[in-house]
Amino acid sequence: MNRKFALGVLSILAIITSVIYSNSALAQKAENEPTATLLVEDFTYAAGALLTANGWTAHSGAGTNSIVTSAPSLTLSGYPSSGVGNAVSLTTSGEDVNRTFAVQSSGSVYAAFMVNVSDASTDAAGGYFFHLGPDPVGTTFRGRVFIKKDASNNVAFGISKALTTAADIAYTPFSYSLNTTYLIVVKYTIVDGATNDTVSMFVSTTVPATEPAPTVTATDTAQSDVSPGTVSLRQGSAATSPTVRVDGIRVGTSWADVTQASTAPTQNHVDFNGDGKTDFAVVRNTGGGPTGQITWFINLTGTTTTYGSAWGITTDLFVPEDYDGDNKTDIAIWRAGAPTVAAFYILQSSNNTVRIEAFGQTGDQPTVVGDYDGDGKSDLAVYRSGLNSGDQSTWFYRGSLNNPGGNVTYVPWGQTGDFPAPGDYDGDGKRDFVIQRNNGGGQARFWMLQTTAGFDSVVFGTPNDVIVPGDYDGDGKNDLAVIRGAAGQINWYVRPSSTGVISGSPTAIFGASATDFPAHGDYDGDGKTDFAIWRPSATPGASTFWVLGSTSGAFSVPFGQNGDYPVANYNVF
Numbered sequence: 001m002n003r004k005f006a007l008g009v010l011s012i013l014a015i016i017t018s019v020i021y022s023n024s025a026l027a028q029k030a031e032n033e034p035t036a037t038l039l040v041e042d043f044t045y046a047a048g049a050l051l052t053a054n055g056w057t058a059h060s061g062a063g064t065n066s067i068v069t070s071a072p073s074l075t076l077s078g079y080p081s082s083g084v085g086n087a088v089s090l091t092t093s094g095e096d097v098n099r100t101f102a103v104q105s106s107g108s109v110y111a112a113f114m115v116n117v118s119d120a121s122t123d124a125a126g127g128y129f130f131h132l133g134p135d136p137v138g139t140t141f142r143g144r145v146f147i148k149k150d151a152s153n154n155v156a157f158g159i160s161k162a163l164t165t166a167a168d169i170a171y172t173p174f175s176y177s178l179n180t181t182y183l184i185v186v187k188y189t190i191v192d193g194a195t196n197d198t199v200s201m202f203v204s205t206t207v208p209a210t211e212p213a214p215t216v217t218a219t220d221t222a223q224s225d226v227s228p229g230t231v232s233l234r235q236g237s238a239a240t241s242p243t244v245r246v247d248g249i250r251v252g253t254s255w256a257d258v259t260q261a262s263t264a265p266t267q268n269h270v271d272f273n274g275d276g277k278t279d280f281a282v283v284r285n286t287g288g289g290p291t292g293q294i295t296w297f298i299n300l301t302g303t304t305t306t307y308g309s310a311w312g313i314t315t316d317l318f319v320p321e322d323y324d325g326d327n328k329t330d331i332a333i334w335r336a337g338a339p340t341v342a343a344f345y346i347l348q349s350s351n352n353t354v355r356i357e358a359f360g361q362t363g364d365q366p367t368v369v370g371d372y373d374g375d376g377k378s379d380l381a382v383y384r385s386g387l388n389s390g391d392q393s394t395w396f397y398r399g400s401l402n403n404p405g406g407n408v409t410y411v412p413w414g415q416t417g418d419f420p421a422p423g424d425y426d427g428d429g430k431r432d433f434v435i436q437r438n439n440g441g442g443q444a445r446f447w448m449l450q451t452t453a454g455f456d457s458v459v460f461g462t463p464n465d466v467i468v469p470g471d472y473d474g475d476g477k478n479d480l481a482v483i484r485g486a487a488g489q490i491n492w493y494v495r496p497s498s499t500g501v502i503s504g505s506p507t508a509i510f511g512a513s514a515t516d517f518p519a520h521g522d523y524d525g526d527g528k529t530d531f532a533i534w535r536p537s538a539t540p541g542a543s544t545f546w547v548l549g550s551t552s553g554a555f556s557v558p559f560g561q562n563g564d565y566p567v568a569n570y571n572v573f
Contacts, residue, residue, distance in 0.1 A: 065094025081248025
């Protein structure tokens with residue numbers, strides 16, 4: 001039996017709920033709006049992977065000295081892409097590539113990246129290696145970034161709107177060094193008129209919290225304007241091009257978009273109206289029989305608004321998340337089938353359209369749906385357990401951020417018998433790979449592969465504990481949390497990420513182990529996960545959500561009926 005029901009009675013939905021899983025769910029999105037990042041490229045492919053096989057397009061010199069990823073990644077304290085994935089090395093006389101993002105026709109476009117220069121030309125104009133452009137890129141390159149050095153190997157960075165002659169490039173002083181990682185942010189501002197857009201550049205070894213004055217501003221403003229929709233990496237002539245490593249390309253419409261991690265989901269929210277509070281929601285077999293129609297019944301927290309939405313059948317798995325990035329939970333299911341036809345069926349709240357996307361295969365667990373690329377949208381994901389004892393388990397996800405080819409990333413993590421416990425444990429806005437494993441001696445160990453904090457493991461709880469991920473201390477990071485039945489009650493144990501302190505005593509005792517379903521979430525909207533359960537009752541009108549709010553205190557809301565399944569329980573493992 002799925003462990004999520006070890007503390008709750010099976011209902012007439014047993015055929016569904018005995019196999020329902022899902023992810024460490026939605027965070028306080030209303031309190032912390034995700035940044036509007038247009039593109040994040042952390043080169044999270046294996047070393048040696050071709051960029052043209054991973055969402056980039058060659059627009060010059062295709063196949064000649066092809067650009068590939070190389071280890072290690074670049075690091076720069078405070079930059080959200082620091083130490084993530086790999087990097088790329090650019091030299092001379094080879095392939096130039098571009099990657100698209102949503103075309104912008106007003107406001108400003110910011111393109112940030114880390115760069116480390118190992119050599120450069122002493123030519124007065126230097127050489128450029130990065131630029132923006134329209135979509136398709138053509139030859140209208142804008143916001144070109146140049147590098148040159150002096151006789152003492154001191155480095156200067158330059159920017160132009162379009163031109164490549166020395167007199168038209170605005171250079172910094174020779175105040176930078178070889179073999180040092182710098183943050184560069186290019187700002188392209190769209191101004192009404194035909195030839196008056198502006199370009200500026202910021203260069204630093206730190207990441208200011210707010211936008212500073214530019215380090216240098218392009219002077220060739222009179223060149224023609226574009227609506228930016230591409231970033232490009234260039235390998236120029238042997239005489240002038242710099243030798244550099246580039247990493248962590250981030251494109252957005254504000255300084256915060258490209259320099260701060262998006263505040264992506266970290267806790268269960270089930271927030272269908274985007275008010276920052278978990279809503280009371282149940283699903284019900286309204287069609288009857290083993291494959292009957294399922295209806296979602298939702299009571300918006302703090303209101304008298306209740307509505308129903310028919311979506312799915314009893315054999316589907318419920319995976320409600322914010323897939324379209326509008327800060328509202330989308331009603332969604334995952335439907336198994338033949339090995340290659342499992343699919344997500346999503347009712348997108350932003351435009352009330354249906355999204356159907358094949359992903360995964362029968363036997364997978366769509367437990368790990370969440371935001372892996374940091375764009376504020378949940379990505380399609382499944383966890384595939386190994387078949388035999390000791391076999392490798394694998395996580396698969398398809399990032400929603402600028403993924404025109406539908407590339408799937410897979411991460412081997414865990415083995416047969418482990419339980420997934422996904423969530424953003426390091427607070428970088430991206431989902432981490434975490435499993436719970438029997439550590440022997442009646443103990444469990446959580447093995448964590450975090451996108452920023454790296455590898456970690458923590459002995460916590462027992463192997464039979466049920467995992468209830470969430471941000472219980474409100475610091476923007478998932479906390480390790482489990483529940484355990486004892487003396488007829490539900491004991492909640494939380495290891496706050498803010499302190500790392502593990503207590504032998506329960507953090508809370510809340511609920512009855514024989515009857516109640518865990519339904520944790522942020523019901524009072526204070527940014528902290530609340531202890532909560534749903535208690536079914538055969539008495540009409542008596543089925544009830546009980547919440548121990550971190551701000552509001554204990555309260556209850558009658559909702560649902562016997563045989564329903566509480567949607568918030570999908571975030572239990």
